[in-house]
Amino acid sequence: MIKNLTLSAAKLSCIVLITLLACNRAIHSEVSPGQITAPTIAKSPKNIVLMIGDGMGLGQISAGIYANGNKSALERMEYIGLHKPYAGDQLITDSAAAATAFACGVKTYNGAIGVDMDTIAVPSILEKAESHGMPTGLVATSTIVHATPASFISHNAYRKNYEAIAEDFLDTDIDLFIGGGAKFFNQREDGKDLYLALRNKGYQVEDYFSKELLEFDFMPHEKIAYLTALDSPIPVAQGREYLGHASTKALDFLKHKSTKKGFFLMIEGSQIDWGGHANNAGYLISEMQEFDQVIGQVIDWANKDGETLVIVTADHETGGFAIQKESTMDSLVTAFTSDYHTGTLIPVFSYGPKAELFKGIYENTEIYHKMTEVLGFSVQD
Numbered sequence: 001m002i003k004n005l006t007l008s009a010a011k012l013s014c015i016v017l018i019t020l021l022a023c024n025r026a027i028h029s030e031v032s033p034g035q036i037t038a039p040t041i042a043k044s045p046k047n048i049v050l051m052i053g054d055g056m057g058l059g060q061i062s063a064g065i066y067a068n069g070n071k072s073a074l075e076r077m078e079y080i081g082l083h084k085p086y087a088g089d090q091l092i093t094d095s096a097a098a099a100t101a102f103a104c105g106v107k108t109y110n111g112a113i114g115v116d117m118d119t120i121a122v123p124s125i126l127e128k129a130e131s132h133g134m135p136t137g138l139v140a141t142s143t144i145v146h147a148t149p150a151s152f153i154s155h156n157a158y159r160k161n162y163e164a165i166a167e168d169f170l171d172t173d174i175d176l177f178i179g180g181g182a183k184f185f186n187q188r189e190d191g192k193d194l195y196l197a198l199r200n201k202g203y204q205v206e207d208y209f210s211k212e213l214l215e216f217d218f219m220p221h222e223k224i225a226y227l228t229a230l231d232s233p234i235p236v237a238q239g240r241e242y243l244g245h246a247s248t249k250a251l252d253f254l255k256h257k258s259t260k261k262g263f264f265l266m267i268e269g270s271q272i273d274w275g276g277h278a279n280n281a282g283y284l285i286s287e288m289q290e291f292d293q294v295i296g297q298v299i300d301w302a303n304k305d306g307e308t309l310v311i312v313t314a315d316h317e318t319g320g321f322a323i324q325k326e327s328t329m330d331s332l333v334t335a336f337t338s339d340y341h342t343g344t345l346i347p348v349f350s351y352g353p354k355a356e357l358f359k360g361i362y363e364n365t366e367i368y369h370k371m372t373e374v375l376g377f378s379v380q381d
Ligand SMILES: [Zn+2]
Pocket: 055, 095, 273, 274, 277, 318, 341
């Protein structure tokens, strides 16, 4: 018995040796001298599209999926992570502190727009992209001076200084912005005409009153400002429908404008949050579904482009929104625990070159640091 085993072991080592030799020969026959290649390093994207669903927690995402026949564009994203959304001064963040974390990489106090805890301005990724020669854009379904878009372009100690925030658009070279809030540009309490000031700076300026967005030809050598409403745009359920074509037009325009350096675009589905504040599940779900459709369009665009990183996340959850046990897939019974934001961790979905950087659990400020790393910006830039 022992002898047999020994023999078998000897035979086995022989077979292993022959196999190894064969493999060795195969390797040598396939790789000729001087052809040994280094492992390929995944290339960086040229463009970043950051999509923020305001107030979009997992409850909102789940309800959006179930109410859409158990499917969503989000399921096409490649990597998922979680960020910790708390603010610099409070556990429960507002949209201003949260967007400043994404835009500028600092935890700050609730109400802060692009400034740190001491109200000192911190350069945003949009401003850094501009200084690197990259075209930039902001698209939102709130006013364009609302907390989320504002944090990428303005520096103000208080989020509701809307007229001052609108003036900050003139201090940058942003190439495109589309959102509500025309009155903060051309019907201001201080009487200034920012439409005129923007035109003098080389912008094509139009609004919902002067021209349909669909009929607005974006001239590639100019910059674009389009105001979709006098104040806040209406909910999607009441007929708002511009986010999809605004996003696609913005992508095509920025791509056309960009050199080899690429572009940065932030797209916000602003009113998922407003449905949460109103404890109105129908409002929230319809806004969620529109945002998801736009995510699908952006993925399609990025897939064709091949050089675009798409990141989808939220600033915080709103409403403590939950799907209740009486629910069926076709008929959701939902409940809210709050009419404000909650402290739950927030999913981050990513797609495209370097998407893998966004997996794991990290601070919301890491979104900024990961994006600037991907674009090759240094701390001093
Ligand atoms: Zn909110």
